[in-house]
Amino acid sequence: MEKIVFKKPDSMTDATMHYCAGCGHGIIHRLICEVIDELGIREKVIAVAPVGCAVIAYNYWDFDVSEAAHGRTPAVATGIKRVLPERVVFTYQGDGDLAAIGTSEIIHTANRGENITVIFVNNGVYGMTGGQMAPTTMIGQKTQTTKKGRSVKRDGFPLKISEMIALLEGARFVERTSVHAPKEILKTKKAIKRAFETQIKNEGFSMVEVLSMCPIYWGLSSVEACKRIEKEVIKTYPLGVLKG
């Protein structure tokens, strides 16, 4: 007798993902879908996709999704949630979308205490446009626009936006996790679930920052990219609950 021990979440489509080998987006997409299945909210979810590698997330998610202009994702989510407060609304944003061009929107959305959930994928680089420096790029990291490595003098410091948001009274739950190892992936799922539950309980703004791999624009193998997060990235971006 056959027994199913592992399957695709119901909230996921059958489409083949376009992401590069070793990219973390596929894992994070799946975790979100698992959580949505477990909470039984697929028919209540409305997602807002960013501009960046994850712009066509709707090809993989089997629920309602809207695009948004670059960085305006939380403003769009605000409009949706205010009109439909009973729906579960989340944004999925990269570090360019959230921490650079959309800094104003994310800060003010959190500060208003909008009852939405933000999944913030931090891989420290602009993937879709070819690997330019992001606000979250590590000091010394080589990118297309920091050929000699990010210099503090020229480029300033890595932006710890989750720490900033955790300071805001409107933010109820903020956690930083990673998907570089199985144990961390499980913790990420738990954090995503808690974030959605925060919203479902009408407690206010929730956000999970997920450290993720971009082997292509880090110039590393998939395995080396995971190791880099463990050895280097979490020193600048420590994991754990920042608020809540």
Next chain:
Amino acid sequence: MKKSKIQNPKSKTKRILITGNEACGEGAIQAGCRFYAGYPITPQNELTAYMSKRMDEVDGIFIQAESELAAINMVFGASVTGARALTTSSSPGISLKQEGISYLAGCELPAVIVNIMRGGPGLGNIAPSQSDYFQATKGGGHGDYHSVVLGPASCQEMFDFTRMAFDIADRYRNTVIILGDGILGQMMEPVIINPRSQIRNPKKWALTGCKNRKPNIIRSLLLKQGALEEFNRKLQKKYDLIKRNEIRFEKYRTEDAEIIIVAYGTSSRISRACVNRLRKDKIKAGLFRPISLWPFPYNALKSQDKGKTKFLVVEMSMGQMLEDVRLAIQDDKRVHFYGRTGGSVPSEEEIIGKAVSCKL
């Protein structure tokens, strides 16, 4: 969402003295708009303040956004759900909203945007102007798109046109811009508020959660070879339909006119007085007032041309609608222009002087 008829039997027609900004806000409320996001900017602040008060009264949503960008994108989000949504601003703020308007066009989302124009470019000044005509009627943001643009000329029209704008926006899944100016926004006139029932068709494309249906997607990214061209051609067909259905204009004493002043909004009001004064002096003058600035009433204007008719375009700009009038008439030497700019308003004497000189 089911087809619904919204009617308030208790509300009666009333006549009240209000500013154009407030009339515009009330028009939105009467259209069933229950979502407003805006950012402070003069000379439209009364409108934002009015919406904050009225939305509370009608259990609607009012958000004072952190920026013009956030405001237009909150409207985008509200429109995604199928709600009737409004944002308002003045020239520099409307420039900031162009990104959002382009995305609304790309996603075919209905929304109403009000521009109470002030002097530009740059920070300019806070005096009335008509110098955003190009921006409003030719697209404004990036890409091949158009917003429907209506030019009111009284507080009553600020009310009527804003209310009507929501119907047009929903009918075509398109943005509609109300192009007013600082005078229209801030002056007070009696306005007749005549409640009416409204038929609202369900928006099957809206995102409401995929209960009992396949998921809906709102998108403007079309990467597949040829997909964007196909979409833009589809948009163009919609615009052709709008051009057939939504042309609006007013003619005043044009039947036997030898000189026709072409003006919209505040300029048209001043020009109307000029027509009356010119007629008293036995000069056969008339006024043609485009109401829909896009689609522009090219054919209606051309049909006023008796071959030797002179046209005088009057604007509070250096000549923007002038280009559309030239396109309509196709004889530049008979199309004259008088404009004041930078927040200055043309006087009757100036316009009459110019009309007499082009008549010669």
